[in-house]
Amino acid sequence: MNPKVKVAKLSIISNTFLTIGKLAVGFSMNSVSVISEAIHSALDLLAAIIAFSAVKISAKPADECHNFGHGKYENVASIIEAMLIVGAAVLIVCKAVPKFSGQVEIENLGIGAAVMAVSALVNYLVSRKLMKVAKETDSPALAGDAWHLLTDVYTSLGVFLGIVAIYFTGLTIIDPIIAIVVALLILKAAYNLIYESMSSILDARLPEEEIRIIHETLKAYSDQIINYHELRTRKSGSERYVDMHLLIPKCRTLVEAHNLCDQIEKDINLRLTNIRVLIHAEPCGAGCFKGNPSINSCKSCKERNKFLQ
Structure with a gap:
């Protein structure tokens, strides 16, 4: 039962x-x-x-x-x-x-x-x-x-x-x-x-402590993402709902972006129960990528610097 x-x-x-x-x-x-x-x-x-x-x-x-x-x-x-x-x-x-x-x-x-x-x-x-x-x-x-x-x-x-x-x-x-x-x-x-x-x-956002956990989880991926925005949260009974836009290097393939989003969702689920995470992946709009550089080449990116602050 x-x-x-x-x-x-x-x-x-x-x-x-x-x-x-x-x-x-x-x-x-x-x-x-x-x-x-x-x-x-x-x-x-x-x-x-x-x-x-x-x-x-x-x-x-x-x-x-x-x-x-x-x-x-x-x-x-x-x-x-x-x-x-x-x-x-x-x-x-x-x-x-x-x-x-x-x-x-x-x-x-x-x-x-x-x-x-x-x-x-x-x-x-x-x-x-x-x-x-x-x-x-x-x-x-x-x-x-x-x-x-x-x-x-x-x-x-x-x-x-x-x-x-x-x-x-x-x-x-x-x-x-x-x-x-x-x-x-x-x-x-x-x-x-x-x-x-x-x-x-009335779809008030999740408590501050739970928002902090989401931010901490995303910070752990600072070597793979540029930034994130439009983070929205709400609760329905015991269920939590989170959606966000994730800014990633444009050199990432669709499969890589999908796998990255899946891993972030899993990590958030490990720290918060009954949570449904929806991530909209966006390619970085900067024109600094040539060839297939790693994210370490983004050190001078203003968006990434905002994220790391």
């Missing part, structure tokens, strides 16, 4: 049990903070289902309608997950605000604390597994799901500490305060997800 699909299934199973458990305990306690955590877990469950669907679709090969593959389904899924988080935050606030107006009896504090502690532990373990696979496969959908669960870890711990505080102080107003804090943390996670996914959908 595809490791991305496998770990997405794990997230669905864990979130199903946690949502049911939190809802049952939240209503038995009459605690808005515990119910807010149940809502959060329910949204995490829906997000896990969306992530599961997205990674299955994104694994499909390119076809006639999607020449560049289906990678951006993961970016769309991540944005949908973020919007679900925003909806959960709004719902939590709506439930918490009325609680500030008066005292509310909160019961079964011990059970509530136990459920929150178990929830934090389970979500921590599952989020670590999700994040590990997300990094290995560079999957935005799984990364979004992992961030959901990691947020749930922090919020569950917050509700746990709130329940403990209510037990020792008797101040039930702590309950809606914690619910509001949970909502704010959720909104921050939503913002991060939307920002990262929109960058890919």
Whole structure:
């Protein structure tokens, strides 16, 4: 089974049990903070289902309608997950605000604390597994799901500490305060997800570190190429796309130019995963070549000097 699909299934199973458990305990306690955590877990469950669907679709090969593959389904899924988080935050606030107006009896504090502690532990373990696979496969959908669960870890711990505080102080107003804090943390996670996914959908360039790796790889061929320009990069789901124009000595044969481009593509693939490189080879326009000189005769070439700087 595809490791991305496998770990997405794990997230669905864990979130199903946690949502049911939190809802049952939240209503038995009459605690808005515990119910807010149940809502959060329910949204995490829906997000896990969306992530599961997205990674299955994104694994499909390119076809006639999607020449560049289906990678951006993961970016769309991540944005949908973020919007679900925003909806959960709004719902939590709506439930918490009325609680500030008066005292509310909160019961079964011990059970509530136990459920929150178990929830934090389970979500921590599952989020670590999700994040590990997300990094290995560079999957935005799984990364979004992992961030959901990691947020749930922090919020569950917050509700746990709130329940403990209510037990020792008797101040039930702590309950809606914690619910509001949970909502704010959720909104921050939503913002991060939307920002990262929109960058890919809008074809923002690759991160600076990855651009640097491409430049370094090309520099290693300074004895075979004159220069390069029009370097463009973008990302689609976990897939990276790079294209550039490569300026080579006009004395090179077509076969030599093709082999050189192939080798550069292979070297970039060794350093960056899931990358598709397209190189347009251009002959140098200088009129300095006579016979069949080597590139070492290009030492005075202005274009090559720019490249070596």
